[in-house]
Amino acid sequence: MAPVPLLRGTLDALVLKALASGPMHGYEITAWLDHRAQGNLELLDSALYQAVYRLEAKRLVAAKWGTTEHNRQARYYSLTPAGRAHLKREVGNWLRYFATVGGILTAPHSS
């Protein structure tokens, strides 16, 4: 199957979810997402970076320069307490959304 485009607003939640497991630099976030999406999501890396910057501007994510295990300079991102709370809210919203929309879409035909 061809990859599906991301629904609006989901990218932010995905990035927050990625960072929930600990600080990451940009590439680690893309890799984390690729690994879990299994190529099913249509997403450009540059768009992901912009999403990260936007989250940073909203202070849901904080950034800090650090060094990778191979001693390279990288910008490490981590969740702020506000980001963690936001993620929790978003997850709740998504679950409700899917339950509702999914329930409607998968209901047997009743005519």
Next chain:
Amino acid sequence: MLPPGVRWIFRLAIRRRETIAEETDEEIRLHFALRVEELMSRGFSRDRAEAEALRRFGPMREGRAGMLAAARQRNERLTMFERLDDIWSDVRYALGQMRRAPGFTLGVVLTFAIGIGANATMFGVIDRLLLRAPAQVADPGNLYFIQATQHSRGAELVSGGFSYPAYVDFRDRVVGFSDAAMQTFPNDLTVGRGAAARKIHGVMVSGNYFRTLGVGPVAGRLMVPEDATPPTGAPVVVISYAFWQRAFGGRADAIGSIIEFGPSRLTVIGVTPRGFSGAGFRPVDVWLPVTTFESLGFMSFMGKVWPTTRNATWLAVVARLKPGVTTAQVNAQATAAYRGGQAGVAGTDSTSRVFMESVLPLRKSTFSPEVKVASLLGGVAVLVLLIACANVTNLLLARAMRRRREIGVRLALGVSRGRLTRQFLVESVLLAFAGAVAALLVAYWGGTLMRKMLLENFSWSGSPIDARLLSFTALAAAFVGVATGLVPALQYRSLNLSSVLRDSAQGGGGSRTRTRTALLLMQGVLSVVLLVGTGLFVRSLQNVGRIHLGIDTDRIVAASLDLEPAGFPAPAIEDFYRQLEVRARALPGVQHATLGEGTSFGWSLGTKVIVPGLDSLPLPAGSEPILVGVTGDYFATLGTRIVQGRAISSEDIQSGLRVALVSEEMARRVWPGKNALGACIKLEADSIPCSTVIGVTENVHQGSLIEDAPPSWVFVPLDQGRHFLRARTLFIRVASGPAEAMIEPVRQMIAATAGNLPYPNVRVLSSQLGDELRPWKLGATMFGAFGGLALLVTAVGLYSVISYMVGQRMRELGVRVALGAAPGNILRLILSHGLRVAVASVGLGLLIALAGGGFVRALLYEISPRDPIVFGGVAVIVLVVALAASLPPAFRAIRADPLTALKSD
């Protein structure tokens, strides 16, 4: 170069775009490197891996641009957040500090409240008196009152009073005017009759008045020229917005309703806009056509001749200039018109110059005493604020000294000096704004009080606190907040940890104590200056109060009724007053009662007096003798002393003997070096028989406290006065107690004498002096309030500095006590510090007061701005207060326990 403490403001500019681009590119580079590595580890060739990485990234140029834009936006927002965070944390820190020292906070807030409150109050007053144009008037910059100069007794007098024909000359002959209107000066009018009667402020105007001022109605219509065309005009009245609300509840049916003014019934035709008080600032309730002038009984002596006589000046002219015409041009035209019209009129000065006086208070050539005093008080309020600022700075310095260790530690922990400076400023600005809130209360109460007590004859509308006052207060708070915070902030920039830890909390700080003493000195000096001002105004007020008027104005109640316009025939009026006189004598508390002709104190009428053998009276131009008809008791009732000869007796009156008394001034001028007794004077005309001078009275004021020269008086028996002068006044001398208490009984007595009378005008003679006393009262009260506050604030400042000094030297004092120093020595040691500051303050302050005396000289009355009693008194007061403020800490020093002193710290 900016001081380092301010640079944080510009941090945004320092964070450059290149850095953002570099950072972003660095991130993209790393991303590609890792992506390619990962793909190659999965078996891609380098070329294919790079192509795949690029594909996943997206089009490079757009992708990078999008990231850069997002990064820039991010940095801007984060910088803003950071600054807000910093400020917020500073605010929280400052609030914490304020909470931790509630006494200190309260002291500072109160000091600010006094300083800012004094300024806000005075701003409110000056704003109204000086900075605003007359409300609702169109293009007030082009509107002028006409003034004329008149040479009299060698001096040039300026007057804005004209006769009706002179007004018509201006209106019709000055081509530079687009319009010229007239108005009387505000009068007290009586509305209604009997119990419902009350006083309101009325102005009589020409019909083009509202057109000239460019004001329209909010209801109904305003007057048109036909409404006030002599001789009769129309029975209409225009009411003010405030009066509409007060008397009619703002109802629409007010238009068309009737208001009864004495005998006249006038129809309300319209309402002026809110706040409108004509071209001036006195409160006005109603505007009447000038043609009602006669029927309302105003200056009834003038009778029907008001539109034609040039002998009475009773109106002001307000004119609007045509566009493009200069005041110099109209001044010349108006002077020509005026001189032409007045030619041949007795007592006029043919060299009179006419000039335009703007209705804008700031552009006036002369300022009323109220405005002058208010402006001076505005300056004084600024001094009070300076004192308050010095005091707060002092308190902040003292507290910063106590916190120096904490500050040192913070510096050591890496808090930047800029941040520290900001913290000081945030704290002082917060305190200033808290003070400003309290100051608004001060301004509200102060403003209300001043309006009521000291400036009641100004048209006030709205709350004392308006948008302008709020902005002023906020500005003042911001300014004093920064000003007071700056000194401690800058002093502590130089601190470093080692110096803080080296000298303990008690040691060091010598330069800071010097700063504090200097601030204290400044407060002391300013307080001394203010107190000198207070003393000078209080003494002026006393001197004015001691002026001998020749009439005991505060013991005399005068009552008069406008009976003639109310339709009473002349004989009935005469009888009625005789009846009043008899009844008044029977009132409890009345010592004397007498009838007089006209109103001998207030306004009066010059008369022609002929002395056989003299071509004209050797009196200064424009100062004809004032004629008063009196009965036997007159002089005893009014308290006018007879210095020579005797008073008019009842026999004189009954026998119809033609006798007269003259005032000292008249006797001196007309019969210099001779005895006036027995001389012959003729009233009005040569054909009238002689009146023999039987006595000379002391000089009597004409109607105000301060008069250039004593006027000349002629007193004759009541019915020998002028035939057309039927106006009578009943004078009642109160035996004891305040004369005001007699007003109501007299009013009731009059009402009980006959039915359906117009509202009697009953007043204590001195009441009209209130207006004149006002500037001094204003000066004395406000100077007193400000001076007192200044002294209080300074005393508290002195107390706190001495207390601090004692605290700082506790150890040393303890050692001294331990070594056996006598308490007297320690007391002297501490007191001498406070007194040195006080003596220096007094010395410097008195020097400044001496130098600045010229500024207030014109506002004082018969007192030198260098009055030794005032100067000496202030010196004594300040030294005593300084001593009192230094004593408590000094006694604390005596009780210094050597042990605790040594152990402390």
